[in-house]
Amino acid sequence: MSTLEIRKLNKSFGALTVSRDISISIGEGQCHALIGPNGAGKTTLIHQISGVLRPDSGHILLDGQDITQMSISRRVQAGLGRTFQITSVLPSFTALENTAIAAQAKAGSSLRFFRDASRETALNEIALSTLQRVGLADRAAIPAADLSHGELRLLELAISLAGKPKFLLLDEPMAGLGRSESVALVALLSELRGSLPMLLVEHDMDAIFQLADTVSLLVDGQVVARGTPDEVRADAAARAAYLGENAA
Amino acid sequence: MDRSLVTAAVLFGLLLAMPFLLPLIGSAYLSGLIIKAMLLAIAAISLDLLIGHGGMISLGHAAFVGVGAYATAIALENGVDDIFLLLLITLAVTGLTALVSGSLALRTSGLYFLMITLAFGQMIYFTLTSLAAYGGDDGLTLWSLATVFGSNVLQGGNGLYYLVLGTLFATWWGVYRISRSRFGRVLRAARDNPERAEVMGYPVVRFRLIAYMIAAMIAGVSGLLLVQHAEFVSPALATWQRSGDLIVVIVLGGLATRNGAILGAFFIVIVEEVLGSFIHEWRLIYGPLLVLMVLFAKGGISHLLMPKGAKGYAS
Amino acid sequence: MSTTLFLILCLNGLQYGMLLFLIAAGLTLVFGVMGFINLAHGVQYMVGAYLAFAYVQLTGSFMLAVILSLVTALILGLLLEHFIFRHLYNRDHLDQVLATFGIIIFLNELAKVIFGPATLSIAPPEFLSGSIQLTETLRYPIYRFVTIFAGLVVALGLYLTISFTRIGMLIRAGATSAEMVSALGVNIQRLFMIVFGVGAMLAGFAGVIAAPIFAIEPGMGDNILIVAFVVIITGGIGSIGGAFFAALLVGLIDTLGRSLATEILSTVFNPSFANQIGPALASMLIYILMAAILVFRPKGLLPAKGVS
Incomplete structure (x- = not known):
């Protein structure tokens, strides 16, 4: 059974479609990476999973439980953990x-x-x-x-x-880290990987190749390629859309 | 031992002994003044739960003092005079008022919250002035006061003094406990970073609403005692200037500190007395003092009184 | 109730609404552009009224008094900005509340010391003191018409300034994102000063034109300040258009409510009940309006739009 399952998620703001029929399913102990150019709709997808935004249609299931209509805090109570792209802690604590x-x-x-x-x-x-x-x-x-x-x-x-958490949503955990700090964090996350399924949004391709079991490439709100990191790298669409500039 | 606890022990010790000391000085006036300061402190402590610990700047808190006072006065007018029954009525009425206004105001935060609490406070004030049957604008003098088990021991004198002191102590102790409890910790988390608190699994608005209701009910109790002390109730209790005074008290005393609200309340009452005895227009000095304090002496008198004891936000 | 009375009430409501608009306009701009909560805005309205009184005493001319009052209100606003508010823009809201609260206490007391606690009044100028025959049974004071007209002129002026001038563009941008404005390399300090000065002058102007209509007394600005808050919450913070429509709405609802609530209630309930509840309900109406807006349109009727 999938721990996190996203079924046919759609979301648009007026004429702008940010999520188009997105389906992703992440099983027990899996690390799934979400990559894509800026503006591909990664952040809005994260928002829909964490509850900041509601999708127009589609469902999100956590451990079999439909969390699509839950508030942010209910989702966390249901077992959805997340980290923020921009550090968010309690400063006076x-x-x-x-x-x-x-x-x-x-x-x-x-x-x-x-x-x-x-x-x-x-x-x-x-x-x-x-x-x-x-x-x-x-x-x-x-x-x-x-x-x-x-x-x-x-x-x-x-x-x-x-x-x-039963599932961890990692929103660019490496953002702003130095080389050695990144390496340490990747090591830490790979320790967690077997026991805790996660969805990783990241720009650091090295980290993705080390951590992810599977990868989805998001372009214009649509998953255009998915598979193992190597498969996605090999995918021509991926090269053209995103990896091309990095590979060069 | 914690320095703020020593301060508190001295403070409460003095207040406890006051009825025995005052006859030596021979001043009944002073005893009234102390009761006034203690009542101010009770309302201020409750506001500190909101502002200091919860980060919710309410500019309508005095309205709950007014609601509590009127709930008591109206019950008294209608023949209810048992103190426990009055307490129950006051808690119910202020709690319910806070539930309704809080549910609306807490849909927002920050400056919006400030303005909306201000507006709701003003609405309550005008509602009180339109209670024609209970004095309207002019207020209402009460001919019967609260009794305890049929005895009138709480009607003025030391009985009332100790009732107010006991309530002050209970409020001081209770709010301190709340601030350190699981609930208080969530409240402070929501003050620090509401988004993060939400993503820790806490429905922030619900926690804030509970704090808002607790604070309102405590303010309501200070209103109850105020009626018992003044034997008079008027809408003036609920004006937004009173709410402003409460904010001045807690900021002067030091936000979210153990004794800040009490020190601030006594400080204000003393300043008002002293300045007022020199010059009738003491507000001409008081107003600019506030401005200067904000501009140049951030942190309040608790920082001046106990530079180490006050940590700003206790945690 | 007669149609005549209803018409008069509507005109009174409009006129009160215009006054509210003049106060709310400055408040909403200062609030929207600077994120600054200026509780002392109401007291600047009071200052306007007292200035008008003093200058009328001094010069004997209402028109001269209006001009002198506006200049003085502007200068006072700029002085306050320079010595106090400027240092508070980046402080937390609690500091802003306290400092502006201190200013209120001071100016209210000062007014009491200089002019005494009793209410004062001035007569409208000679040439505006008559009334106009509107219908066979309806006469309405010219002066009140002029205040409605003055409000309209100011509203139009503000609208044109904000829509079509460079400074208006900056104000609109500032209401959405202050960083954006400073990113444009604008002297933000000067922009704030101008916005603040204009806001103070508008509040003062409201005080001046209110002086012949309402009682001039210490603290007269305190309650109207809160109604102005209700207006800007209802209209949408930072939005001049929102402030305008919300001010008229609030002015009309409040004026009509106070006169008609009891009457309307007594058609449904028995008269003594209506007599008790009517006034309370009337004074609550605008707050109920605000609460409803909060529930159904949390950003207000006409939220401020940035430049896109």
Whole structure:
């Protein structure tokens, strides 16, 4: 069974069609990459999956559950984790608190008004082990506002992981990272790959070849090629539309 | 030990001892002044939950003080005088008012929210002025006050003083607990970055609405006590200038700090008294002081009073 | 109710709407272009009215007083901008609220100190003091017609300026994206100053022409400020056209509601109930309108459009 299934998604703004009959299905443990030139409709597709936009028609299923009409927060509760293209964390919270509050969403009700949340050891333990996993454990007590860009990208990932997602949506996770930071993040993501299915939107072709099991090439709101990274690379349409300039 | 806790202990200790100290100074006037400051502090603490912790700048908060006061006054006029029943009525009426106005106002955020709370506050004010049966513009003097188990121990004097002090303590303690709780943490997350909070799985508007209702109900209780103290109610309680005063109090005291709202409230009441005793037109000084403070002394008096204790946003 | 009364109410509503427009126009521009919440805008309206009073006392000429008041209101606006507001554009909204709140407190008190707490009034100028026979039974004061006309002229002037001049283009661009304007290499500081000065002058102008109609008193700007907020939320923030239509709508609804709510209610309910509920309902009408707009058209009736 597919973990994330997108069925015949259509979306347009007036005369501009941004999603045309898009169907993608990502199975257990799979990493699927979404590539395409700017303006191909990657961001609007991400928005429809995460719930910022509603499609005009079509369905999105997460683990068999139809999430097409759910609010953003409901989708997260249903198991859809995501990272943002532009880093989005809670600046006045420490790295640990950022992660702990994400874990809190999955650990019982948040309508508790008296107990000190920062002393809930269960949450803090989840948070700390998640930070450990991404290699930020020694920065746990630092406010997010004081972390470096590279560290914020990792924190962003830790926040998503702490919510125990069934599926991870990665929106350009390498954006703005230096060479060595990218390599480290790719290594981290490939560790996750087997256990957590993901949809990866990325420009970094090296990362895609290392991480993705399958690739969809999106042009003008339409999937014009799909297959293994090698197949898509070989695809002539792909060369013409996108990879051509990179390959040169 | 946390410095802000020491400050709080001193503050509440002093307030607790005041009824015994005041006869020595011989001033009943002062006791009234302290009650006034405590009532202001209760409403201000509740507003700090909204603004300081929730990042929702409401300019209509005093309206809930007015709603609470009128709910109490109208119930009293109609023969209900048991304090617990009055409390229940006040909580229900303010909570419901907040549910309706909050659901609408929270469809927006930022400056829109500010203007809409301002407008709803004004609507409540005008509604109160049009209650012809209960005094209209002029307000209403109350001839019967709240009783507890049939006794009139809460009608003025030390009984009322300690009731107000107890409520202040409960509010101070309760809002502090809320701010540190799971709920408060989500509220602060939504203040910091609502999109992220949403993508952590929190329906932000619902959390904000609950905070808005809690704050309104606390403000309503301060209105109840105000009626009991002043034995009078008038729409003037609900004007937007009063809401502005509340904002001044919490900003002066320091947003989202443990004691900020209480310090700010006493500071304002004292400044008003002192300035007012020198010059009748004290507002001519007070207004420019506010402007200067914003321009040059960011952070409020809590930063001046306790440079280390106040961390701006407690976390 | 007679048709005559209804017509008079409509004219009064229009005239109140024009006044609201003059205030809301400056408010919405300052708000839309600078993202600045100026609570002191209402107090600038009050200042306009007191200036008119003072200059009429001083010169004895209404027209001269109008001109002098406008110049003074403009200067005062520019001074406030230079010494206070300029330093607050990049601050958070809470700072803006506090500082402008301080200005309100100061100017209200100052008005009380200089002119006393009692209400004042001035007479409309001699040549505008008569009334016009509209129908056989309907006479309407010339002065009120002139205020409606003045509002229309200002609205037209603003519309033309914003639609067809360079500064208007910048204002429209600024309402959508301030970064875009600074990217164009425009001196944003000067643009803000001009917008602010004009806004202050318009509010002052509203105060001047309101002076012969309404009571001049300290705090007279505080309540009308909130109605102006209702207008710009209803019309769409940053939108002059929206402010215009919303101002007229609010003016009409408020004026008609206050006079007719009780009467209309009493056709359905018993009179004593209608008498109690009518006034309350009337004063709530414009806020109910605003709430409805928020639910059904959150961006307002005529949202501001950027240059495309």
